[in-house]
Amino acid sequence: MTDAESSGRTLSTRAELAVRLATTAGRRLGLRADEPRVLHDVFNVLVHLAPDPVVVRVPTLALTSAAEQAAKQRDELAVAGWLADRGARVVRPSPLVPREPVEIEGKSLTFWEYVHEVDALGDLSEADPGRLEEHFTQQAGWTAKLHGSLAEYPGELPTLSPLVPALGPALAELRSRPQSLTVADLDRAEREYAALETLVRDLPAYFPGARVQALHGDAPFYNVLRTAEGYLFNDFEDVTRGPVEWDLTLAGPRGIAEYERVSGTRIDPDLLSAMEGARLLQIVGALAVVPKMPELGPMLEPMVAQWRARTELTLPERA
Template sequence: MNNLSKRAERAVALATAAGERLGLRAEQPRVLHDVFNVLVHLAPHPVVVRVPSLTLATAGEQAVKQRHELAVTGWLADTGAPVVRPSPLVPREPVECEGRSLTFWEFVTEEPLADGADLAELFVRQAADAAALHRLLAGYPGAGELPVLSPLVPAIGTALARLRTQDGHGLTEAELQRAEREYAVLEVLVRDLTAHFPGAHVQTLHGDSPAYNMLRTTGGPLYSDFEDVTRGPVEWDLTLAGPQAIEVYERAGGRPVDRALLDVMEGARLLQVVGALALVPQMPEMGPMMVPAIDLWRSRAPLTLPRSAP
C-alpha cells in the first residue's frame, strides 16, 4: 500500500467501504492496476473491484454503462465462455460510493509473459480470439437494449465540449474546430450506419479492442474489460489492429472486414483519443503517451461522410 497515487488511495478506500457494505471485509486490499480504472483486490476474498478513476461521467451515467457490461459478461459466463466474470459473491449490480459507481469481478491469477515476449505478435495472434468473441456476442439476446457505438456518440461530444472549457490541451483553434466537425460526421453515421455503409452488420461488440483485452491466466485466456460494450460493426473492435491482425481475424472465421468502414472507424478511434485530452488534467502523465496518436490524427484526412451517402 506504499507509494500509491492519490487516486489509487481513494480507490482503495472506496472499494473497501463498498465491499464492507456487501459483507466483504478486506484484510489486505491491494492495487492491481492504476490507469483509467483502479483495480483493487479485496484480499483475502477472490474479488476485484473496478473503480473508475479517469472519467467525465457522473455515477449515474457510469452505472448505466456498467449494467450493460455486467449483463453481457454475465451472459457470456453463464454460457461457459472464457470471460472474466462478475463476482458470484455479490449481486450483479453496480455499487455507488461517494460519487463513483463500482463493479465487482472474480479475481483471476495472470500468467507472466515470457522474457522477451513480442507483444505486437501476441496481439496479432489474439485477433483470432476476437473473431471467436464476435461469434459468441452475435447471439447475445439483449442486443436491442444496447446503444449503437456509444464510445463515439455521445461520449466524444461530451469530451470535446469539456476541451472547449480547458486551456493547455495542445490543440489549435483550427484543430478543435476540425474535431467538432468530425464528431458531427459521426453523429450522422451512428444515427443510420447502414444508410452510408449498406453492407454493415450491426451486432453486440466488446466496444474497445478485444485483441488487446485478453488476460492470460493460469486457467487459460479470458476475455476482459467490457466497459465500453455496445452495438456496431465489428470494424469498430478492430481499429488500429493492423493488416496482419485483420488477416488473422478473417482466417479465424470472423466476419469479412469492410476496409472502407474500417478506415472510418480508425479515424473515429483517433478522434476518441483527441477527446481524451480532456482527461489529462486528472492525470498529467497521460499527455505525453497520447502524442503519437494525436499526431497520427493530424496527419489523416478529416473524417467525412462516404461519397455514396445520399
C-alpha cells in the first residue's frame, strides 16, 4: 500500500499476470482501474488501481488452492477490519468494495485502502545499519501496542497457522524438488515440523506461561508504513493465534527490550528461542517457491545457513 512503485522497470511475468487479474477483478467491482501500477513484487504482487485509492494483493507464488487462500484471507480481512473499526493504527480493507476475497483464475485477491508512505527505507540491503536498528527498535515498541489491541479480538483463529499446516505442503514439495537442501537437511526439516505439530496441538503443556492471543503473524515491526498522519501496521495475511514471541522472532535484543518496556511484560527467552527456530524452518520452507521465482534462492540462502548452524528444534519436557 505504498508509493514505492517499480517505475521504469520491466514487469515480471508474475507482475503482468497480477495487473491483469487485479484490473479485471476491480472493474467487476465497479472500480475504474484506468492506471494500474505495481507497487511491490516479491511473494505477493501489490497493484494500485489508480486513480481509485485501492491496492489489490495478488498471491502469485502461493502453493495452495484459491479456496485455501480465500479461507486464510477471510481471517486477515476480519482481523484487520476489526482493528480498523476500533481505531487501531492499521491499513484497512478498502471501503469501496465488500470485505471479501475475490477469486479469479485460480487466485484469491484482497482489496485494501491505498496510503502514501513517507520515510520509506527503500532497499534494506543498502540502508544504514544504525538507522535500520533504530527504526525497527521503535517499531517493536509499537508492536506492543498492536498486541494490546489484538488481545481483545473476539473471533476464532487457528493456532500458529503459518507453521502448521502451512509448512506441510512446502516440505513435501521440497522432498521432490529439494533446491539447495540435502537429504539430511530434509530429514531434519521434517523432524522439526513434526515437533511443531505436537506443540500446536497443546502449546500450554510445553510453555504454560505463554501469552496466547491473536497475532499479526509475520514480524509486524517489519510491516509498518510511515505516513504523514502516523504509522500503520500492514500485511496481516499470516494472522493467527499463538504466543506473542512468534511475532518477535526477528526483533533482536534491542527490539525485545523496547517491547518489554512498552508492554510492561517479560518475554520468555526459551519460548522465543523455540519460535526463532520455527521461523528459520519457515524460511527453509520458502525454498519451495524458488522454481517460480529463481531470484529468491540467493536471498534465502543466508537464513538457510543460519538454520543449518542452529541446534535442531526440539520440544522441552511437558510441564
